[in-house]
Amino acid sequence: MAYDEGLAERVRERLGVRQDVTEKRMFGGIAFLYRGNMAVGISGSDLMVRVGPEHTDSALARPGTRVFDMTGRPMRGWILVDSSVLTEDDALGQWVDEGHAFAATLPPK
Numbered sequence: 001m002a003y004d005e006g007l008a009e010r011v012r013e014r015l016g017v018r019q020d021v022t023e024k025r026m027f028g029g030i031a032f033l034y035r036g037n038m039a040v041g042i043s044g045s046d047l048m049v050r051v052g053p054e055h056t057d058s059a060l061a062r063p064g065t066r067v068f069d070m071t072g073r074p075m076r077g078w079i080l081v082d083s084s085v086l087t088e089d090d091a092l093g094q095w096v097d098e099g100h101a102f103a104a105t106l107p108p109k
Contacts, residue, residue, distance in 0.1 A: 003029035003042040007083060007092075011040060011047075014089075014096045027070060032099075036109025040099035043070075045083040047092070049099040053077040059098075 008030055015021050015032060022033050027048070031041035041048040048068055051059045053076045059065055064085030068078035086092045 002044070004045040004083065007045065007047065007086065008042050010089065010092055011042065011096055014093050015100070034100055034103035035106075037103040037106040038099075039103035040096050043080070047081040047083070047086060047095055049079050049081060049095050050102050051077060051079055051098055052102045052105070055098075055102070 011032060020035050024031050024033060027043050029041055029043040031038045038050055056076050059079045064082040065079050067074040068080050081095055
């Protein structure tokens with residue numbers, strides 16, 4: 001599955017140039033890792049966001065979100081955000097910042 005390069009570029013712009021953020025192809029898309037832990041990624045035209053198990057329900061209550069489910073089993077702590085709600089840079093930025101903030105709570109890999 002291809003991923004939305006335009007959305008990937010917008011994520012790169014939001015994250016800026018940081019030595020502790022890397023990119024890696026995974027899930028048929030691209031992931032952005034902070035100190036080796038995935039923060040956000042792009043699958044197709046959707047944004048994958050790692051919010052953590054304790055924030056999954058509140059994240060899913062927001063518009064355009066659904067459970068991240070690649071294998072038939074929902075992955076608690078991960079959500080997908082539909083590209084239709086990411087047209088504004090502020091909306092995308094909030095999700096990227098949330099994913100980055102959660103990844104920052106994890107020990108480096």
